[in-house]
Ligand SMILES: [Zn+2]
């Protein structure tokens with residue numbers, strides 16, 4: 001059967017690469033994955049999977065950082081103009097772009113979930129002649145959006161694994177679920193899916209990222225620990241505008257409050273219990289050079305090796321914001337826009353993966369376990385499954401990278417997709433085989 005799976009992956013390789021090129025052309029950031037989801041849903045339906053989508057796949061109450069109505073509407077129109085199914089896109093109105101697709105093989109209690117994220121980054125793609133997607137004509141058509149993390153690859157891998165599984169279904173038992181998640185960037189997509197039931201009754205869960213600590217095409221990491229817990233926060237300061245020459249003393253300077261907050265956030269003490277991070281990625285303030293700035297807006301994130309370390313960072317940020325507002329007689333508001341927790345892979349699952357990937361010739365460097373060094377809200381799903389007595393792991397599948405993740409020149413060799421497909425498909429087979 002392993003040989004059959006390998007042959008299927010080879011036969012489907014061109015299709016996998018074509019999915020990737022197509023998805024790369026039309027990247028969609030968080031809660032706007034209308035075209036991506038519509039294409040994936042249609043494909044999964046054709047393969048015989050049962051779809052759960054729209055408001056059935058997301059708990060609205062837990063959806064954070066959803067764009068305003070007109071942004072969503074424009075993204076829906078754009079998606080349909082670029083070939084998305086209008087009826088499906090209509091069902092996703094409001095940003096309900098998540099779905100999962102199930103196939104049942106037998107009444108056995110074993111239920112494997114594979115999770116793939118679909119969203120792009122908010123980056124403008126490079127138009128450097130050396131950037132292969134640009135040179136070959138499949139770089140982003142969507143303004144200020146780019147697949148700079150490789151999630152276009154993830155969806156392509158997911159659809160191909162689903163096709164292989166549908167082809168070998170008579171040899172399998174239990175059930176399988178393909179979870180297609182929106183809004184991973186910003187860590188806001190997994191939690192509302194968990195609350196909608198994405199992980200109910202799941203006994204095994206597998207997540208995957210291409211690249212990261214698997215630094216070349218020959219490397220595969222079977223299990224990942226060291227996910228950084230993370231919180232995404234938007235902070236606003238409100239002061240009072242005034243004439244900067246005539247009555248500066250009448251103004252309350254929100255820009256200074258924001259700057260003070262920003263510098264002091266970077267001065268939060270390191271913690272002896274483990275690594276922490278902070279990044280203020282956006283600071284907007286002011287209206288004109290001769291007016292005391294009355295508004296400031298910051299977008300930032302905290303991270304920590306454990307959930308506790310991240311909470312340490314978050315609580316200091318809140319205190320610094322409060323104190324900075326007080327210093328400059330401003331008011332403040334803090335909004336949470338996403339969060340993820342730390343997590344670990346189960347040894348039992350890592351062993352199954354290790355056994356499975358040794359059949360894949362490309363992976364000459366198989367690593368049992370490695371830290372992720374970044375956040376991933378897959379941990380919300382992993383935790384949900386583990387809390388119910390299930391097991392899970394997160395694979396890092398090697399690619400040859402042309403630039404770091406999230407860079408405007410990020411790209412990878414399309415030939416690395418087939419081995420990643422095999423890693424998922426053979427692992428799924430080994431878990432579900434009769
Ligand atoms: Zn990313």
Ligand SMILES: [Zn+2]
Pocket residue numbers: 149150151184209
């Ligand atoms: Zn990513």
